[in-house]
Amino acid sequence: xxxxxxxxxxxxxxxxxxxxxxxxxxxxxxxxxxxxxxxxxxxxxxxxxxxxxxxxxxxxxxxxxxxxxxxxxxxxxxxxxxxxxxxxxxxxxxxxxxxxxxxxxxxxxxxxxxxxxxxxxxxxxxxxxxxxxxxxxxxxxxxxxxxxxxxxxxxxxxxxxxxxxxxxxxxxxxxxxxxxxxxxxxxxxxxx
Amino acid sequence: xxxxxxxxxxxxxxxxxxxxxxxxxxxxxxxxxxxxxxxxxxxxxxxxxxxxxxxxxxxxxxxxxxxxxxxxxxxxxxxxxxxxxxxxxxxxxxxxxxxxxxxxxxxxxxxxxxxxxxxxxxxxxxxxxxxxxxxxxxxxxxxxxxxxxxxxxxxxxxxxxxxxxxxxxxxxxxxxxxxxxxxxxxxxxxxx
Numbered sequence: 001x002x003x004x005x006x007x008x009x010x011x012x013x014x015x016x017x018x019x020x021x022x023x024x025x026x027x028x029x030x031x032x033x034x035x036x037x038x039x040x041x042x043x044x045x046x047x048x049x050x051x052x053x054x055x056x057x058x059x060x061x062x063x064x065x066x067x068x069x070x071x072x073x074x075x076x077x078x079x080x081x082x083x084x085x086x087x088x089x090x091x092x093x094x095x096x097x098x099x100x101x102x103x104x105x106x107x108x109x110x111x112x113x114x115x116x117x118x119x120x121x122x123x124x125x126x127x128x129x130x131x132x133x134x135x136x137x138x139x140x141x142x143x144x145x146x147x148x149x150x151x152x153x154x155x156x157x158x159x160x161x162x163x164x165x166x167x168x169x170x171x172x173x174x175x176x177x178x179x180x181x182x183x184x185x186x187x188x189x190x191x192x
Numbered sequence: 193x194x195x196x197x198x199x200x201x202x203x204x205x206x207x208x209x210x211x212x213x214x215x216x217x218x219x220x221x222x223x224x225x226x227x228x229x230x231x232x233x234x235x236x237x238x239x240x241x242x243x244x245x246x247x248x249x250x251x252x253x254x255x256x257x258x259x260x261x262x263x264x265x266x267x268x269x270x271x272x273x274x275x276x277x278x279x280x281x282x283x284x285x286x287x288x289x290x291x292x293x294x295x296x297x298x299x300x301x302x303x304x305x306x307x308x309x310x311x312x313x314x315x316x317x318x319x320x321x322x323x324x325x326x327x328x329x330x331x332x333x334x335x336x337x338x339x340x341x342x343x344x345x346x347x348x349x350x351x352x353x354x355x356x357x358x359x360x361x362x363x364x365x366x367x368x369x370x371x372x373x374x375x376x377x378x379x380x381x382x383x384x
Contacts, residue, residue: 006264007248007250007264007266009201009203009212009214009246009248010212011201011203011210011211011212011244012210013205013208013209013210016205016208016242017205017242017244017272018203018204018205018210018211018212018242018243018244019203019210019244019270019272020201020202020203020210020212020244020245020246020270021246021268021270022201022246022248022266022268024264050208050209050210051210052203052209052210052211052212053212054201054212054213054214056199056201056214058199058353060355061295061296061377063296063299063303063374064303065303065304066303066304066305066306066310067288067289067292067300067303067304067305067306068306068307068310068313068314070292070295070296070299070303072198072199072216072295074199074214076213076214078211078212078213080209080211096259097259100259100262103253103262103264104253104255104262104349107255107262108259110344110345111255111256111257111258111259111262111344112257112258112259112339112342112344113258113259114258114259114260115260118258118260121260122260140359140361140362140363141361143361143363147304148363148365149365150304150365151365151367151368152302152303152304152368153302153360153364153368153369153370153371153374154360154361154363154364154368155358155359155360155361155364155370155374156358156359156361157296157355157356157358157359157374157377158355158356158357158359159353159354159355159356159378160353160354160356161250161351161352161353161354162351162352162353162354163252163349163350163351164349164350164351164352165350166347166348166349167332167347167348167349167350168345168346168347169332169333169335169346169347169348170332171332171335171340171346172345172346172347173340173341173342173343175343176343176344176345176346177345178345178347179345182255182345182347182349185253185349186351
């Protein structure tokens with residue numbers, strides 16, 4: 001789940017109140033890395049604090065004969081722990097490269113890496129994957145036996161995040177082809 | 193965004209630590225309604241407490257010439273406030289119907305509504321949409337001028353949650369057709 005998703009929801013506490021923000025991430029070994037602008041108040045608050053990072057992949061909607069047994073097919077992972085701001089420059093570079101590569105596999109080698117100024121402008125936090133739990137709901141609805149005879153369609157509709165055709169930047173230099181990793185990104189044929 | 197998404201991430205605080213869980217929701221007027229099992233510890237903790245509900249729709253990945261300017265196209269809404277457990281039976285019924293209808297528009301009228309026992313087994317919480325903020329990132333990458341000449345493809349790949357063919361429950365009664373709302377659920381042609 002952590003390798004298939006690429007947007008997580010980062011939960012943290014500010015003045016005793018919860019806050020939840022979406023952000024990109026990557027897993028490197030036994031750690032999750034999240035990044036954002038150095039000025040980002042959320043990431044600043046999360047560094048050195050208890051956080052909860054949740055990744056959810058929606059796989060479909062489940063239509064039962066009764067309202068009560070309707071559901072959503074999904075996979076989710078919840079990771080709790082203390083996040084640490086990454087100060088080491090090499091670790092920071094590796095984390096940022098991992099995030100680019102995680103969101104668009106094959107991309108990192110093609111692009112200009114971060115300058116020293118860009119590194120300073122970026123905050124990276126690290127969370128160990130130690131206290132984590134996963135949940136999965138898949139497949140058909142589970143209806144009450146008394147409802148099975150109802151003339152109501154029941155089943156599930158699979159859902160997946162699919163890519164449309166890549167859209168070139170308006171200022172793209174002439175003669176640059178669309179790379180395969182963008183052309184076939186999350187195509188229906190291959191999943192990811 | 194609240195009307196297009198149907199899975200939110202509910203953030204709350206337990207013993208001073210943040211927790212973030214995915215759950216279905218619906219908007220009814222100026223309120224969000226979330227539901228789950230009455231025994232669900234998360235929803236029980238959230239009732240009467242400060243929560244943060246975040247809905248994120250991923251619209252694509254953004255490929256810049258530099259690693260630094262890579263991004264994700266998304267729309268998100270963050271709602272903060274005090275959640276209330278819904279005790280009124282009519283409001284609870286309406287909220288549950290709204291959630292079914294929100295996840296699968298057209299479905300609620302076809303199914304058996306909740307029994308008194310099912311209502312008791314379900315917890316519904318309500319959150320006023322008062323303190324909320326929205327964020328949107330869309331379109332092409334924004335690269336540094338110095339990078340525009342690089343022979344690196346730049347642009348974005350649109351993403352959307354798309355449905356595959358409905359899958360009938362193995363115990364579906366004979367002669368029950370797939371309803372239109374399941375057959376054309378989030379088809380590529382119509383979006384939602």
